[in-house]
Amino acid sequence: MSKTSKHTAMLGLPYYAWAIVFIIVPLFMVVYYGLTDKTGAFTLDNVMAIAHPAHAKALWTSLVLSLESTAVCLLLAYPLCLVLARSGKSSNSFLVLFLIVPMWMNFLLRTYAWQSILEKTGIINTALAALHLPPQHLINTKGGIILGMVYDFLPFMILPIYNALAKIDRNVIHAAHDLGADDLQTFLRVILPLSMPGVISGITMVFIPGMTTFVISALLGGGKILLIGNVIEQEFTLAYDWNMGSGLSLVLLVFIVINIVIQMLTDKDGEGVL
Amino acid sequence: MKYRNIMTIRKLTSLALTGVLLTGSALTLGGCSQKSDDNANVLYVYNWGEYIGEDVVEKFEEETGITVIYDEFETNEVMFPKIDADPSEYDVICPSDYMIAKMIENDLLRPLDWDKMPNATAYTGKTYLEQAESFDPGNVYSVPYTWGTVGILYNTEEVDEEIDSWSVLWDEKYYDEILMQDSVRDIFAVALKYLGYSLNTTDLAELEEARDLLIRQKPLVQAYVVDEVRDKMIAGEAKIGVIYSGEAEYTREENEAMAYVIPKEGTNVWIDAWVITRDTHHYENALKWIDFMCRPDIALENFEYIYYSTPNIGAMELMDEEELENETLFPDLDNYDNLEAFDYLGEEAEAMYFELWKELKSAD
Numbered sequence: 001m002s003k004t005s006k007h008t009a010m011l012g013l014p015y016y017a018w019a020i021v022f023i024i025v026p027l028f029m030v031v032y033y034g035l036t037d038k039t040g041a042f043t044l045d046n047v048m049a050i051a052h053p054a055h056a057k058a059l060w061t062s063l064v065l066s067l068e069s070t071a072v073c074l075l076l077a078y079p080l081c082l083v084l085a086r087s088g089k090s091s092n093s094f095l096v097l098f099l100i101v102p103m104w105m106n107f108l109l110r111t112y113a114w115q116s117i118l119e120k121t122g123i124i125n126t127a128l129a130a131l132h133l134p135p136q137h138l139i140n141t142k143g144g145i146i147l148g149m150v151y152d153f154l155p156f157m158i159l160p161i162y163n164a165l166a167k168i169d170r171n172v173i174h175a176a177h178d179l180g181a182d183d184l185q186t187f188l189r190v191i192l193p194l195s196m197p198g199v200i201s202g203i204t205m206v207f208i209p210g211m212t213t214f215v216i217s218a219l220l221g222g223g224k225i226l227l228i229g230n231v232i233e234q235e236f237t238l239a240y241d242w243n244m245g246s247g248l249s250l251v252l253l254v255f256i257v258i259n260i261v262i263q264m265l266t267d268k269d270g271e272g273v274l
Numbered sequence: 275m276k277y278r279n280i281m282t283i284r285k286l287t288s289l290a291l292t293g294v295l296l297t298g299s300a301l302t303l304g305g306c307s308q309k310s311d312d313n314a315n316v317l318y319v320y321n322w323g324e325y326i327g328e329d330v331v332e333k334f335e336e337e338t339g340i341t342v343i344y345d346e347f348e349t350n351e352v353m354f355p356k357i358d359a360d361p362s363e364y365d366v367i368c369p370s371d372y373m374i375a376k377m378i379e380n381d382l383l384r385p386l387d388w389d390k391m392p393n394a395t396a397y398t399g400k401t402y403l404e405q406a407e408s409f410d411p412g413n414v415y416s417v418p419y420t421w422g423t424v425g426i427l428y429n430t431e432e433v434d435e436e437i438d439s440w441s442v443l444w445d446e447k448y449y450d451e452i453l454m455q456d457s458v459r460d461i462f463a464v465a466l467k468y469l470g471y472s473l474n475t476t477d478l479a480e481l482e483e484a485r486d487l488l489i490r491q492k493p494l495v496q497a498y499v500v501d502e503v504r505d506k507m508i509a510g511e512a513k514i515g516v517i518y519s520g521e522a523e524y525t526r527e528e529n530e531a532m533a534y535v536i537p538k539e540g541t542n543v544w545i546d547a548w549v550i551t552r553d554t555h556h557y558e559n560a561l562k563w564i565d566f567m568c569r570p571d572i573a574l575e576n577f578e579y580i581y582y583s584t585p586n587i588g589a590m591e592l593m594d595e596e597e598l599e600n601e602t603l604f605p606d607l608d609n610y611d612n613l614e615a616f617d618y619l620g621e622e623a624e625a626m627y628f629e630l631w632k633e634l635k636s637a638d
Contacts, residue, residue: 054636119511224492231632
């Protein structure tokens with residue numbers, strides 16, 4: 001190993017230190033708490049507690065809502081990215097402007113803003129009333145939570161897909177056309193497969209925060225819909241049961257690991273990884 | 275060039291992601307204030323949200339030269355774990371009665387030196403000190419700050435009937451117009467009182483009956499919220515809400531059509547009181563804070579801002595007739611024989627309440 005590459009490796013040290021203190025150590029603490037009881041003895045009860053009807057139901061609700069919002073994000077993002085990737089470089093500034101600027105605002109604030117948009121006396125229903133249309137029940141529903149997730153996580157779907165699409169060499173597409181493929185065939189057999197790493201990456205980045213959120217469901221669900229994130233939060237705050245909270249977090253971690261493994265298997269070159 | 279564009283996007287994505295992650299961690303770490311200098315002239319105060327006069331902290335700092343680090347909590351249950359994990363994280367806290375009992379039992383509080391609090395000694399009403407003995411025998415650990423009731427707030431322009439019973443919360447004509455408290459003890463207290471049981475019951479059958487009643491009510495409930503009851507009622511989001519008396523008075527200032535009633539089945543009468551944590555590093559400052567809160571002009575200023583009844587007789591002497599005759603703030607409690615304060619029920623009962631609460635929140 002040459003001297004320069006040794007020095008280059010040193011550049012990673014601050015991050016490694018960061019990762020150990022703020023990622024590895026907390027993770028081990030979660031594992032420790034999750035696999036022990038209040039006296040510190042080993043137990044699987046906290047993990048098995050996922051079978052408790054309220055917990056299992058919350059996990060299922062989280063899974064369904066998260067998948068639904070991931071699907072909506074994908075359906076919205078992919079066509080948009082096709083357009084953006086085709087329109088070339090000048091669209092980058094558009095993309096940056098419309099996706100990044102809202103993200104400069106605090107995520108919590110934006111979710112609160114949705115509250116006042118969706119409420120009974122909110123912006124949408126006030127507008128509907130002005131047009132003499134019947135009011136809609138939007139907030140404190142599963143639909144409201146999905147909307148919040150889609151709004152908050154959509155950029156994480158758009159950016160990797162755009163990234164993957166923009167990387168496709170135009171010559172590959174030209175070659176497909178030259179060889180007689182029509183637009184649909186080119187899309188299905190060239191563009192779509194080449195953009196899959198971005199799609200998988202996007203799915204991961206929307207699905208995981210959707211699975212774990214407790215803020216969106218609290219603010220837009222009116223406290224009536226319990227997600228697994230809410231259960232875990234309440235175990236830590238209300239019940240003050242760190243063991244149970246950690247045990248349930250471990251169950252959630254399994255879903256996240258599965259998701260990441262799928263991503264790694266489908267994206268061997270690391271192209272879609274951000 | 276193309277490569278660089280891609281790098282930019284990647285970088286932006288990771289930046290954006292970091293932003294979200296940090297927001298997330300800020301949410302969970304929000305309350306962990308760092309303390310480096312234990313000898314500094316500071317005071318860490320942990321109080322309910324919007325529970326102090328606007329200028330009071332500033333006045334305290336000016337008069338004493340103590341720098342106040344002021345944090346807020348939303349429910350007793352959220353406050354407790356933090357203090358239990360580190361009884362020096364805050365110096366002075368304002369929990370409710372049953373939570374003070376729990377903190378005493380868990381040895382998290384330090385006895386107060388009443389000799390150093392002349393205002394607290396002179397102006398705290400005797401009746402309130404006597405009531406406080408139910409959770410703090412001998413008034414060793416706490417000085418009452420506010421007291422009040424839990425009742426029903428309704429908009430008289432939207433509700434045609436005169437409400438006098440908890441039963442209205444189960445009336446189907448108020449579908450999607452009801453706001454309930456998102457807090458374990460408070461929400462079960464409503465159902466238990468309606469059923470005629472004690473709000474301190476630990477009888478599983480009674481509690482299950484209360485849970486079933488609340489599950490039956492859930493479809494009618496618009497949302498389970500805490501502080502938002504006030505704002506949503508003012509905005510006209512809902513017609514009926516379960517609320518604390520002080521919050522009710524605040525909404526009446528904003529909208530005269532609001533009416534507050536203590537249901538005939540009885541309710542919770544509570545006291546919030548100042549306590550000092552066991553491992554406080556600023557005991558003297560904390561005593562100064564509590565005594566400052568008991569000074570009549572400050573107690574009055576707090577009262578006029580937060581609208582919760584004060585146990586401070588000095589402040590009451592400064593009030594005008596109209597304020598004293600306000601039935602929301604100073605109700606004639608002799609008319610009720612079914613008012614109760616929350617007791618600390620012990621860990622086993624707490625776990626039982628929490629379990630039933632989860633079942634309620636999880637129900638469709």
